Amino acid sequence: MPPKINDSVTWQQAEILMQPAFIRVVDNIRKQLDMSSWIGTYHDVLIWPGNITDETKAMVTNLLQEMETATPEQADEIRKTLSHLPVPHPGYHLRLQRQEQQATIDLWDLCYQVCFINYSPNAVNAEAVEIDTSLIDEMGEVDWPHLEVKTKELVEQVFANLPTD
Numbered sequence: 001m002p003p004k005i006n007d008s009v010t011w012q013q014a015e016i017l018m019q020p021a022f023i024r025v026v027d028n029i030r031k032q033l034d035m036s037s038w039i040g041t042y043h044d045v046l047i048w049p050g051n052i053t054d055e056t057k058a059m060v061t062n063l064l065q066e067m068e069t070a071t072p073e074q075a076d077e078i079r080k081t082l083s084h085l086p087v088p089h090p091g092y093h094l095r096l097q098r099q100e101q102q103a104t105i106d107l108w109d110l111c112y113q114v115c116f117i118n119y120s121p122n123a124v125n126a127e128a129v130e131i132d133t134s135l136i137d138e139m140g141e142v143d144w145p146h147l148e149v150k151t152k153e154l155v156e157q158v159f160a161n162l163p164t165d
Contacts (some may be wrong), residue, residue, distance in 0.1 A: 002089060003119050003129040005114050013131040014115060019136075020142045021114040021151065025107060028155035029094060036159060038096045042107075046088035060085050101163045110158065114151050 005011050006100050026054050048057060060082065094105040109121040116129040135150065137143040 001063065002108070003116055004130040010129070010131050013133070013136060016140070016142060017115045017147070018111060020144070020147055022107070022148070024147055024151040025110050025114065025155060028152050029105075029107075032155055032159045036098075038098045039160075040094050040096050040164065043093050043095060043147050045093050047091040049086050050087045052086050054085065056129045057088075060087060065089055096162065104156060110154060114147070114156055121162040139160075 003014075005014060029040065035058050046061075063078050063082055063085075064087075067075055070078055092107045094107055096103045098106065106121065109119075111120040112121070112129070114136065115132060117132050118127065119129050131152070135143050
């Protein structure tokens with residue numbers, strides 16, 4: 001689930017860090033995959049909030065598909081209907097496989113763990129997150145060395161926690 005951000009300063013800092021964090025996460029994953037026997041494939045996924053029924057997911061998915069070919073008037077009606085329904089947010093997963101073993105890593109959750117001090121991907125009613133300000137230098141720019149160290153440690157930890165033979 002995306003982190004809960006309560007103020008504009010945290011939001012602006014997150015905007016500065018998220019793309020660089022994503023780039024470092026993907027690069028460090030590549031390095032880990034080069035040294036491991038795991039094979040990874042990347043997949044776009046839809047992340048649904050809460051306990052959404054399969055029926056509701058199918059309805060929303062169909063409406064989103066109809067929107068692509070709808071007339072402007074039909075699109076307005078679809079948007080009105082969608083405004084009362086839960087809508088998924090896009091996600092990006094790495095699926096790992098080694099022989100019969102499989103694992104999935106949510107790349108956005110990993111980026112959130114890099115950027116925020118108190119982000120927990122499994123928290124149900126998460127508190128507002130706090131930016132890891134050590135990743136931003138005194139000029140308000142990304143502190144690349146700190147970002148690299150933290151990202152590398154988190155990615156190594158993920159791979160260390162994968163199932164062993």
